[in-house]
Amino acid sequence: MGTPQRDVTIDYATAQKELLIEKHCAFLTGYGQSHSTYQYGVTDYLRMSGIYWLCTCLDLLHSLDKIDRNYIVDYIQKCHDKTTGGYAPAPNHDSHLLYTLSAVQILVQLDRVDMIDKESLCSYIKQLQQEDGSFFGDQWGEIDTRFSFCAIACLKLIDSLHTVDIDRATDFIMSCLNFDGGFGCIPGAESHAGQIYCCLGFLSLVQRLDRIDLSTRNMLAWWLCERQLENSGGLNGRPEKLPDVCYSWWVLASLKILGKLQWINSEKLSKFILAAQDDETGGCADRPGNIPDPFHTLFGVTGLSLLKVFDENTIKQVNPVLCMPEYVIQRRGITMQLL
Numbered sequence: 001m002g003t004p005q006r007d008v009t010i011d012y013a014t015a016q017k018e019l020l021i022e023k024h025c026a027f028l029t030g031y032g033q034s035h036s037t038y039q040y041g042v043t044d045y046l047r048m049s050g051i052y053w054l055c056t057c058l059d060l061l062h063s064l065d066k067i068d069r070n071y072i073v074d075y076i077q078k079c080h081d082k083t084t085g086g087y088a089p090a091p092n093h094d095s096h097l098l099y100t101l102s103a104v105q106i107l108v109q110l111d112r113v114d115m116i117d118k119e120s121l122c123s124y125i126k127q128l129q130q131e132d133g134s135f136f137g138d139q140w141g142e143i144d145t146r147f148s149f150c151a152i153a154c155l156k157l158i159d160s161l162h163t164v165d166i167d168r169a170t171d172f173i174m175s176c177l178n179f180d181g182g183f184g185c186i187p188g189a190e191s192h193a194g195q196i197y198c199c200l201g202f203l204s205l206v207q208r209l210d211r212i213d214l215s216t217r218n219m220l221a222w223w224l225c226e227r228q229l230e231n232s233g234g235l236n237g238r239p240e241k242l243p244d245v246c247y248s249w250w251v252l253a254s255l256k257i258l259g260k261l262q263w264i265n266s267e268k269l270s271k272f273i274l275a276a277q278d279d280e281t282g283g284c285a286d287r288p289g290n291i292p293d294p295f296h297t298l299f300g301v302t303g304l305s306l307l308k309v310f311d312e313n314t315i316k317q318v319n320p321v322l323c324m325p326e327y328v329i330q331r332r333g334i335t336m337q338l339l
């Protein structure tokens with residue numbers, strides 16, 4: 001008997017089965033307006049990411065016309081830290097790689113790459129790289145494979161990969177591959193679906209997925225498929241964790257990069273995602289019955305996009321590595337490696 005699986009029981013007879021597109025669009029466009037509400041204030045520290053989740057999700061649902069592009073571009077400019085060249089999550093906050101990537105993702109999606117000061121952005125990212133090839137998230141010095149992914153994704157979006165030492169950066173990522181079948185945030189850390197996504201996404205963008213040998217690829221894919229739970233059909237991020245809609249993205253996108261998406265039971269997973277929708281307010285929660293938020297709404301929609309359970313006129317195709325609409329990646333002529 002393996003480790004006990006914790007799961008949620010869902011009454012699929014009464015669960016939501018339709019994709020509530022109009023309600024999700026209202027939820028997302030409305031979320032930004034409620035400046036006064038408490039949750040708007042506490043999420044100041046990740047507001048730039050919130051705008052990226054909102055824009056990407058609306059675009060995938062054919063509703064990008066519902067946002068005020070000039071307001072967003074103006075907000076991004078206010079978050080640009082001219083002294084570092086990076087972007088902060090909100091005005092007067094410190095710049096950080098996480099929000100710099102979100103800002104660049106939004107500007108590329110809105111086709112406003114002209115707003116990006118490439119030279120200062122490249123120098124910001126370059127000075128965050130360490131001797132061992134890893135990247136700091138900001139000047140305070142936290143190291144994590146998340147930041148390697150953010151750095152390379154930013155540079156790829158502005159066609160400036162040559163800015164950093166790719167060989168050392170790749171060696172660091174490979175040093176985070178561990179023996180329980182996955183990647184950790186730093187050498188020796190335990191596996192986590194989000195970390196696996198960052199490492200596979202990194203290798204895909206630098207076109208070095210062949211650094212992972214065949215048996216390791218199968219071990220990774222097997223570990224990822226083990227994330228699907230028997231009863232709910234949902235995916236968790238680590239063994240013994242509850243299923244969570246956002247892992248539909250981190251796990252599925254990783255399997256798509258490995259060319260093993262078909263190993264997941266997509267019918268059971270799509271039912272789990274649709275059941276997590278809130279049919280009153282719109283939006284998706286992390287699991288059925290919980291409060292929806294823009295983060296889980298995006299990753300529910302991107303999960304459904306990868307599963308191809310709806311046609312492209314309903315949900316646009318999403319790029320599994322950069323988590324942006326595929327048409328935006330094509331427009332920029334960005335290429336990456338998929339197995």
Ligand SMILES: CN(C(=O)[C@H](Cc1cnc[nH]1)NC(=O)OCc1ccccc1)[C@@H](Cc1ccccc1)C(=O)N[C@@H](Cc1ccc(O)cc1)C(=O)NO
Binds near residue numbers: 286
């Ligand atoms: C900071 N963050 C997270 O840590 C979420 C929290 C969570 C959501 N559901 C379960 N836990 N976790 C998360 O994004 O995990 C995916 C991941 C982990 C490690 C590496 C890469 C991806 C979420 C925000 C959030 C906080 C709390 C509740 C919902 C959303 C987040 O900003 N994720 C970032 C990626 C990230 C992930 C982890 C971080 O410590 C920081 C950033 C993102 O997707 N940007 O586009």
Ligand SMILES: [Zn+2]
Binds near residue numbers: 244245
């Ligand atoms: Zn989640």
